Amino acid sequence: MTIRVMLADDQALVRGALAALLSLEEDLEVVAEVGSGDRVVDAARHTQPDVVLMDVEMPGMDGITATGALRAALPEVRVVIVTTFGRPGYLRRGLQAGATGFVVKDTPAAGLVDAIRRVHQGLRVVDPALAADSLVSGESPLTKRETEVLQAAREGGTVADLAKRLFLSEGTVRNHLSAAMGKTGGRNRADAVAIAERNGWL
Incomplete structure (x- = not known):
């Protein structure tokens, strides 16, 4: 079974590198690429991905807000947030928005591919160091x-x-x-x- 993947990242080089990396896997197919958060839902409606790799900091709409919008519009689509910034608050907010995976961009290629397969199976995948930091830092104190x-x-x-x-x-x-x-x-x-x-x- 082929897992259909969509890439949402504002950096074209990152999207290209991810697409090239994922194309090496027989069971993964990149069906769409977008460079801004406000294009995520429309692109997903048109291409019907199984899993979206979502950057956090994007123009138009940030990745966490886009995750919430995508899960509301297409609840069957799984989201893995992939970010340069391993911030505990991002993890907590991302999971609250409906993401089922959260990895940082320096995750080894095999780890990213494994995360896609696991969230597609309905499992939750969270970077362990980030999960530990999140427990220590707790929720945002701000209203x-x-x-x-x-x-x-x-x-x-x-x-x-x-x-x-x-x-x-x-x-x-x-x-x-x-x-x-x-x-x-x-x-x-x-x-x-x-x-x-x-x-x-x-």
């Missing part, structure tokens, strides 16, 4: 609104700019930024954003 405010702060701008973008008052934005800095241990908002990003909370 949904604090996360949104830090995501907006990542793009820059004054408190007034953030307030306008998020349809909140300036005082509310300041309160959320202050709470986020306290929870992350950041000295300022840029520091809080950096710490939250490092942990995969954004």
Whole structure:
């Protein structure tokens, strides 16, 4: 039985390397490649993959959000998140979005191929070091609104700019930024954003 695979990664070189690697396996066939998260669902509808290898950081829509959208539209499709950044928060959010596999990009080729076969069989595959880190770090301490405010702060701008973008008052934005800095241990908002990003909370 051939396992139909779709690749979602914004780097053409990575997609090409993965496609070449997977084409060496008799039971795997790459049926689609996309470079942005917002193209994932449409491409999957047209090509009917069994497994999608999903990058996290992509334009249009990040891979974790795209995973949730794909699982809602086509629940039979399995998702393996493949990322350069082994962040515990990414793992937790990816699994919550419906991914059944999570591996980092420096996983050996045989390990990636094995992950595809195993998730296709209905098993869950998670990088063991990342799973251990996730248990240690726990869930994000940020509320949904604090996360949104830090995501907006990542793009820059004054408190007034953030307030306008998020349809909140300036005082509310300041309160959320202050709470986020306290929870992350950041000295300022840029520091809080950096710490939250490092942990995969954004």
